[in-house]
Amino acid sequence: MTDKTRPLLLTGASGNLGRALTKALGEAGWVLRLTDIAPFPDTVPEGSTFTKADLNDGVTILRLAEGCQAILHFGGISTEHPFETVLGPNYRGLYHVYEAARREGARVLFASSNHAIGFHERPSGNAERLDATCEFRPDTFYGLSKAFGELMGRLYWDKHGVENLNLRIGSSFPEPVDRRMLSTWLSYADLARLVEKFVAAPRVGHAVVWGASDNADTYWGADHRDRIGWQPQDSSEPWREKVGDKVSGDPVTERYQGGGYTADGYTRKVPSPKDAFSLD
Amino acid sequence: MTDKTRPLLLTGASGNLGRALTKALGEAGWVLRLTDIAPFPDTVPEGSTFTKADLNDGVTILRLAEGCQAILHFGGISTEHPFETVLGPNYRGLYHVYEAARREGARVLFASSNHAIGFHERPSGNAERLDATCEFRPDTFYGLSKAFGELMGRLYWDKHGVENLNLRIGSSFPEPVDRRMLSTWLSYADLARLVEKFVAAPRVGHAVVWGASDNADTYWGADHRDRIGWQPQDSSEPWREKVGDKVSGDPVTERYQGGGYTADGYTRKVPSPKDAFSLD
């Protein structure tokens, strides 16, 4: 049985997902070590602690992880930014997280992103959904850093047996707000349930899981969710009417899974003539 | 027809492969822009130039690439080192190379490595050889940086149409010196021929090519070499006797394609019981 007194290290605690998880896991009785480069804006749950720290400061990250059974890595840059801005937190930071996990024999839940594979086309109709073993096709510097983070997990599993689950989050917000999110939305509650399942699972290995709720529409198919026994319970369906059917009208945005991220700075010739992609 | 007067930017010019390429391409009449953080130890070919520069200095890298038709990226850290040492040249440096290529409409030949996929097992007997579309399984921080570099190429092709060939070099030395190299050896001459084919090819897209000569033994199968019309002409066979049949005796080293790199710091339980890998 899971021992809730062995702490979980939660990075990025002061962000939206970090705060939601802190609330949910705190109420569920977990002991949390919270950390972020920004102050924690809420009340720290009884028995948990918050330490302000920079993901670039590896020795401190290693120390924060001492005695933890798992690291929930939600820290770092979480939207598109200049590469130079991403480099410290999302590359050096990942290394620090995995070194910490290796030292502790802890497992890692990495908040990866659909933007690590955003240049896969959206499926049409009943076409097959994308398997989690698909090729990486990052759509931004942000997405590239997430692909890198998954590979760091691959290396630490192969070489050191550090178990890790890479959650390719679609869109995790209080509710879906546009049409694409009807496919990609992940509810906070489903996320929190996944985290608890992840910590409790007997074996994880190097796993990849699509981070979306049980939506009627979806881009994504097979993954490793069975390893932890997670099934999402929420759905974007109740918001369908509210969201409406407006789409961007941009052909790149609408063609690829990463949506607007793929179109941001896109300079390749517009993907209409089929042969432009024959070398993919 | 290829215009040999449009320069090729060669990074890492002062390294072993850089020097070999400088000699071969210089003699073949190409105009080279050579750069390295270390001084160039040989005579710069007539019509070519050498500029000492740090891959971390992006604005300078972009300037060096002006007017080039291709970037041959052999610079950066080329063996295993602490992550912090690798970060600047192999991550920030890759970004600078691809920004330069995008600006120039140049293509990139990236000196990737078998260590980006080193944790795939060596094939036994007539088992199928590894396809270039295989999953990344880096075996070191060095290998991880190479996987990252390939994904940077993936992003710049998908988003900006920057063509790139990722050459997963096995072992490129004057001659093979151990038994593993009978499989992985890439002769300098085959490398130089590949570079010329790469520059001259009409279309490259995002290509991956195994960097080995026409050896009798090999780990590797299908790749994109046809896109550039390259076939290796040399073979490790003449060195077989000289190399002898001594192997390391280390079960990790001998099991995986990355050889000694996979065993360096390996702390996972030794891979004998089959089920230890059931979650791979």
Add this chain to the structure above:
Amino acid sequence: MTDKTRPLLLTGASGNLGRALTKALGEAGWVLRLTDIAPFPDTVPEGSTFTKADLNDGVTILRLAEGCQAILHFGGISTEHPFETVLGPNYRGLYHVYEAARREGARVLFASSNHAIGFHERPSGNAERLDATCEFRPDTFYGLSKAFGELMGRLYWDKHGVENLNLRIGSSFPEPVDRRMLSTWLSYADLARLVEKFVAAPRVGHAVVWGASDNADTYWGADHRDRIGWQPQDSSEPWREKVGDKVSGDPVTERYQGGGYTADGYTRKVPSPKDAFSLD
């Protein structure tokens, strides 16, 4: 005719002058690329974009400038600060701006300052006014960085044909607030008109223009304003009474054009005995 759809890159967009220009140019129908290290506090004009960026990040600055016809460089440290504080934004940043302009064939409007020449004496009576070709006599680390910026423009014009206008801004505020500003005031409207004239001018070369409105009092004479066909239309005269006739009483402040900046930290012997300056 000027093509208003080819973007203008405006650095320092979140500062006072940057915000005033964004408003004026946006209303005039220009497409703006806005950037600053601080968030933009106003609404971004329709069709324009804002990107948070650090002038120290050269590759990002170069990318922001892509396709721009001009760079309006109002970014960097804009008052006196320790030299170390000024070094990154005002020196490295200038280099990035000019490299960007060279790459794009864009011209540069550089927000220089009267403090680049602040140690020239104020003219008395009908004495000749200072010509823009006068010697640099910076009065602060800030002013020195502005002189440097003008020389960077000189270099890029001489070597690369990058056209640039160096606007030696006197005091650009909503209204003049002290007696010195009756001479040095530059209205926001005159500034905005100058920018539009600058972009539209057929040839600029390396130009220097005094940045003051059509004030009754002035320190400054001939410059290159005719090249762009600009004449200021506002005047400080309506504020003369409101401003009053209080002066600082400090002999250094009142003697030199740079005003209080010249007296800030002044340790040379007070400039009364004429011969103290015989070696100027």
Add this chain to the structure above:
Amino acid sequence: MTDKTRPLLLTGASGNLGRALTKALGEAGWVLRLTDIAPFPDTVPEGSTFTKADLNDGVTILRLAEGCQAILHFGGISTEHPFETVLGPNYRGLYHVYEAARREGARVLFASSNHAIGFHERPSGNAERLDATCEFRPDTFYGLSKAFGELMGRLYWDKHGVENLNLRIGSSFPEPVDRRMLSTWLSYADLARLVEKFVAAPRVGHAVVWGASDNADTYWGADHRDRIGWQPQDSSEPWREKVGDKVSGDPVTERYQGGGYTADGYTRKVPSPKDAFSLD
């Protein structure tokens, strides 16, 4: 009379000019504080000291200057390099040198360069020679840093009364080796004599002196050498035959005073049509 026991701080002591000056001044009985980022390769003169230090380390530079009557600033980057390479030593370093001089009431001899004005045209025939009060026209990042250094001296004289002489060195080598150096050569002996005159002069103010020997050909005219009573005694004439009459044949190199530095990376249209320069 000059007190030779009050030390002179010599930066860049391990460079060619630094070593030549150390020898000459040591033999002349001056007490020297030598410093450089590179080890000093010669014997330190009796009574003098050498300290390895980085010009970026301001507190150390200030300490080295304590009690010195003059700073002979020959340190920093002394040929063309990427701007980023130049920034620390030649910008931050200059600030440290002048802060040190201000603290000590010491004067500064700054090893400036003809490359600070290299884009002035060479005079033809009996045309007037260039006056030291001419406009700065730097020809490289190196030359720009030298113009900056002179302006730093201008600021510290105007604001703090720090006396400084800016020696625009032409070509200071053991002997002239090409035709341009027949005009620009400065002998080590003339340089050493100038330094002694500089230290001994009663008043210097902010002075600019052309750093060339008494050559038959010259680009340069009036300057402030009379303030220190220096006249060069050597001439390039004896080397005329040895040097020969070969010229580069490059129109930019031959047109401008800075020679090959002006042509290095030159991308402006070649200066034949007169009107291309009408906006200079």
Add this chain to the structure above:
Amino acid sequence: MTDKTRPLLLTGASGNLGRALTKALGEAGWVLRLTDIAPFPDTVPEGSTFTKADLNDGVTILRLAEGCQAILHFGGISTEHPFETVLGPNYRGLYHVYEAARREGARVLFASSNHAIGFHERPSGNAERLDATCEFRPDTFYGLSKAFGELMGRLYWDKHGVENLNLRIGSSFPEPVDRRMLSTWLSYADLARLVEKFVAAPRVGHAVVWGASDNADTYWGADHRDRIGWQPQDSSEPWREKVGDKVSGDPVTERYQGGGYTADGYTRKVPSPKDAFSLD
């Protein structure tokens, strides 16, 4: 008699103690140079100045100290933080402060802390109180940086005759808020009186003074307060009832003088068996 017009440099001016001292010393007629990395939130006293500066910027710190008779060093990190966070301000910063003092012939009041000696046990009953010459026993990275700062003062006194007083502040707040503070509290008024005595004292040497008011309970005995003629006048006694008698219950916290700081991250075996400490 003390000359109140020779300025006092106060670092950390924007902190709680800095603001309290600014108020008290300003009202007492001292001329203050205030500095901090954060803006000063109050009105700067008439005749005083505030300069925003980073303790890492040594040349600026040295300049701020010019002409000052004393440096009141209250700047830097003032609670427990990761070592990396403490390193710049509390180590490099201390060096800058002492170099400044040496240059000016100024004396230094260093805001040291009881946490430099926090691992001394609290005295029981009438046991002897701790002498200021006791061994350093820092209880945190913060406390270690304070011990370092005292030793920097030791070095500058021994080698350069820079006088300094190291005030080992207990708990300086508007009022005591817990039981430990009944022993360690230092009132703002006692602190301000000490500062004035310190500046006025004829000789200080290298002094150490316990920074506590005249409390009924105390941990501390002999020190050098007589050198400056200071006696605290306030006492924590009036707050005894309000504070109550609640203690932490943590054996480490209650055993050592540093209180909660000693228990923060404590991993040594709990100090009950006497022999665990036999090697102290």
Add this chain to the structure above:
Amino acid sequence: MTDKTRPLLLTGASGNLGRALTKALGEAGWVLRLTDIAPFPDTVPEGSTFTKADLNDGVTILRLAEGCQAILHFGGISTEHPFETVLGPNYRGLYHVYEAARREGARVLFASSNHAIGFHERPSGNAERLDATCEFRPDTFYGLSKAFGELMGRLYWDKHGVENLNLRIGSSFPEPVDRRMLSTWLSYADLARLVEKFVAAPRVGHAVVWGASDNADTYWGADHRDRIGWQPQDSSEPWREKVGDKVSGDPVTERYQGGGYTADGYTRKVPSPKDAFSLD
């Protein structure tokens, strides 16, 4: 009994003492992890490894220490240098070493120095020798960093039970070369014997030991050598005649234990009038 197969991490392996220890400990059968920022110039003993690493790279230092039973910390700057040069290796580096030791439950032998207490006077005649519990009186920035290192050990012992021995090395060279070294010399053989005793000792606690051989003359008295059962066996006496009786003649050098280090940059009034020190 001591297990020689549990590795010893030796930092500074490429320095003089590091090389001597590598040789001696290698021959004695210890397994060594050698590290230095400079390449190791000798043959690495069979079974040992060398890794090039920077003491500033904490995560790497922590990794190198994994599984080690002790850290022999001889790395860092080992003579006087500017403070800025010392800061990284000797402050940040010390933190990394102690964090590593805490993680491993390893003990630390710290190569401290007599310069941590160099401003104690030399004993005359039969006066009492200095006890290891004496006050720190560092004589240089180097010596100050050593005092800091000892206090870091104090903190880690008090808070985490990390055992450490601080060896205040006098002068450890192949042989004594001046008169002062007759008192301070520590033979390489005595050093190597001490290291072995240290590793084998059942308990160390926080110990301080004078690092000198069994010399006829000595400055130093009681220390903690009994805890490890070490007695030096060599003596400087055989070199007495060869060394001669020349002394520096400098009163500061000859008065204090630190010798020439105390006189380096000394600016306090020469210590003849007794009362100048009355405030010590």
